[in-house]
Amino acid sequence: MTEPTMLANDLLRSAARLSRWASRHASFDVPFAQARLLALLDELGPSRVSVLAAADNTSQPTMTTQVQRVQAAGWVRRTPDPDDSRATLVSLTPQGREALASVRLARGAVLQPALERLHGPAMDRVRIAVDVLDELLLLATANPSSPHRKDA
Numbered sequence: 001m002t003e004p005t006m007l008a009n010d011l012l013r014s015a016a017r018l019s020r021w022a023s024r025h026a027s028f029d030v031p032f033a034q035a036r037l038l039a040l041l042d043e044l045g046p047s048r049v050s051v052l053a054a055a056d057n058t059s060q061p062t063m064t065t066q067v068q069r070v071q072a073a074g075w076v077r078r079t080p081d082p083d084d085s086r087a088t089l090v091s092l093t094p095q096g097r098e099a100l101a102s103v104r105l106a107r108g109a110v111l112q113p114a115l116e117r118l119h120g121p122a123m124d125r126v127r128i129a130v131d132v133l134d135e136l137l138l139l140a141t142a143n144p145s146s147p148h149r150k151d152a
Contacts, residue, residue, distance in 0.1 A: 015133070018111075026106040030099050037066050038075060038092065038100040046091035048081065075099050 001009075023032060030038070040055055041047065047055075053063035067090050070076045075096030081087040092100070118126065 011136075019107075022107040022110050025110040026103070028103045028106040030103050031069075033066055034070050034073070034075070035100065035103045037063075037070055038096055038103070041076065041090060041092050041096070042100055046079070046089040048087055048089060052090065070096065073099070 023035075028035070036056070037052065040052060044051065044055060049063050049067055050060055052067070053060045056063060067076060067078075071078065071090075073095075075093055076090050077093050078088040078090055081089050115123070115126065
């Protein structure tokens with residue numbers, strides 16, 4: 001395995017473990033699968049159910065059920081797709097954005113004590129790590145071969 005491949009695997013594993021840890025320890029009222037769908041909509045913008053299912057690596061019937069659940073909670077709305085009147089786009093409502101913000105706040109709150117124990121250079125490295133992760137995401141999503149591009 002090449003060095004960039006090993007580094008990519010290590011980075012993704014660590015980021016995923018930190019994210020799962022924060023979700024497990026945070027206290028929020030939104031079911032995890034629904035929170036994941038709200039975050040996906042925040043990332044992708046208004047999307048068809050088929051696009052959401054592909055981006056979440058799930059079936060279209062499973063995603064349809066999840067969309068119905070968050071729609072019943074008032075967190076998303078469906079509107080006609082301007083490109084195809086037979087299809088609908090799912091988008092976040094203001095209540096959905098609030099629900100997602102509360103989940104993110106709760107997840108951040110569980111990590112805050114550990115961040116507060118970092119001092120000086122360590123906190124600077126975290127800030128740099130966030131910048132590097134954002135840059136990597138930008139580069140990855142700009143790749144035309146990426147299967148889940150926002151404009152796809």
